[in-house]
Amino acid sequence: MSNIALRRAVRRYKRVYREIRMVALALKSPHHPVFAHMVVTRRCNLACTYCSEFDNFSKPVPIEEMNRRVDRLAALGTTAITLTGGETLLHPQLEDIIARIRSHGIIVLMITNGYLLTVERIERLNRAGLDRMQISIDNVQPDDVSKKSLKVLDQKLRWLAQYAEFPVHIHSVVGAGTTRPEDALTIQKRARELGLGSSAGIVHDPTGHIQAIDEKSKKTLEDIEGMSKPLFSFARHNPWRANLLRGQPNDWHCPAGGRHLYICEDGLVHYCMAQRGYPAIPLADYTQADIDREAKAPKSCAPYCTIFCVHRIALLDQIRDNPGKALVQLFPAPEPGQAKPPLPIRALTAAFSSAGPERSAPSRSTLLFRKAALRILNIH
Numbered sequence: 184m185s186n187i188a189l190r191r192a193v194r195r196y197k198r199v200y201r202e203i204r205m206v207a208l209a210l211k212s213p214h215h216p217v218f219a220h221m222v223v224t225r226r227c228n229l230a231c232t233y234c235s236e237f238d239n240f241s242k243p244v245p246i247e248e249m250n251r252r253v254d255r256l257a258a259l260g261t262t263a264i265t266l267t268g269g270e271t272l273l274h275p276q277l278e279d280i281i282a283r284i285r286s287h288g289i290i291v292l293m294i295t296n297g298y299l300l301t302v303e304r305i306e307r308l309n310r311a312g313l314d315r316m317q318i319s320i321d322n323v324q325p326d327d328v329s330k331k332s333l334k335v336l337d338q339k340l341r342w343l344a345q346y347a348e349f350p351v352h353i354h355s356v357v358g359a360g361t362t363r364p365e366d367a368l369t370i371q372k373r374a375r376e377l378g379l380g381s382s383a384g385i386v387h388d389p390t391g392h393i394q395a396i397d398e399k400s401k402k403t404l405e406d407i408e409g410m411s412k413p414l415f416s417f418a419r420h421n422p423w424r425a426n427l428l429r430g431q432p433n434d435w436h437c438p439a440g441g442r443h444l445y446i447c448e449d450g451l452v453h454y455c456m457a458q459r460g461y462p463a464i465p466l467a468d469y470t471q472a473d474i475d476r477e478a479k480a481p482k483s484c485a486p487y488c489t490i491f492c493v494h495r496i497a498l499l500d501q502i503r504d505n506p507g508k509a510l511v512q513l514f515p516a517p518e519p520g521q522a523k524p525p526l527p528i529r530a531l532t533a534a535f536s537s538a539g540p541e542r543s544a545p546s547r548s549t550l551l552f553r554k555a556a557l558r559i560l561n562i563h
């Protein structure tokens with residue numbers, strides 16, 4: 184095994200342990216943020232015409248302030264932080280922020296357009312301890328809408344395939360930066376060819392609501408999902424996504440503001456990137472009472488929401504609070520030949536779902552398994 188393959192294997196083992204721990208913590212308690220998105224700079228080096236997330240002048244948030252925000256999120260019990268922008272690689276001390284997050288044992292992810300990646304920067308991200316990277320690619324050839332193109336980024340993807348010790352995920356939003364939805368399929372095929380992860384999302388408007396997509400785009404999404412390996416995929420098992428694609432609203436509770444936080448460049452807490460302005464309380468002043476109140480607050484934007492990372496957290500909460508309903512929604516009886524969810528998810532579900540109010544008291548063996556899982560995962 185080569186050095187890089189060995190380092191990747193060791194890191195994968197440790198990361199999977201920490202990710203299982205994150206899920207177990209989320210199942211065990213509803214009182215901490217599971218995920219936070221944190222803006223490191225609003226500035227971007229590109230100007231995609233559909234984007235409302237950037238400007239071309241903001242300075243990076245100073246490192247001292249970023250460290251304070253990371254420490255505050257850690258004190259609130261946050262289990263994963265995604266660094267976002269603008270363009271994250273424009274922050275000159277991005278690696279210091281990543282290392283600070285890792286020093287708290289928090290999982291750290293970043294989103295980038297990839298333009299500024301070099302071999303040297305990838306190696307710095309390795310050393311800082313980055314857990315995952317997501318790159319969005321909109322089209323095969325650059326056009327007036329978006330320059331996040333496979334043609335421009337292919338060399339960066341090859342460097343990542345060769346040097347990155349963290350998983351890289353290529354995300355294409357069907358209906359966003361292209362008039363050719365079939366480009367998304369080409370992008371996903373290239374990602375797989377290089378051994379990188381891939382996924383496709385649905386375009387939403389600035390408030391997080393789904394935008395209508397045509398039949399060609401729907402077919403592209405189906406083709407991309409059809410390429411998936413026969414493993415559990417949240418996209419395939421997300422019952423709310425399927426409903427949205429049929430134009431139907433969803434009946435779910437959004438826990439943003441409590442279980443998911445979006446921290447803008449000014450250090451204010453918002454529900455998500457699409458619902459900025461609520462509750463807009465400084466992170467430095469955010470308390471447990473704020474988390475518990477906002478997690479329970481109804482959100483009028485929920486029925487047509489496409490913010491899938493918040494869907495994920497809501498499903499975890501549903502597994503804990505109403506396991507029967509959640510499991511039927513998430514894992515309908517598999518068709519012959521269809522894959523079951525992976526063993527860790529089934530085991531954790533079995534261990535923690537009996538905490539819900541609908542269940543009778545857990546059996547002795549379930550209690551023993553739960554205790555052992557908590558001990559192994561170092562959860563008290």
Ligand code: SF4
Pocket residue numbers: 227228229230231234235236237268269270296331
């Ligand atoms: S690269 Fe990302 S942040 Fe920059 S303009 Fe495009 S979509 Fe917005």
Ligand code: SF4
Pocket residue numbers: 390391392437438439454455456457458482484485486488489490493
């Ligand atoms: S439902 Fe929640 S995640 Fe979705 S747009 Fe509204 S506040 Fe954001």
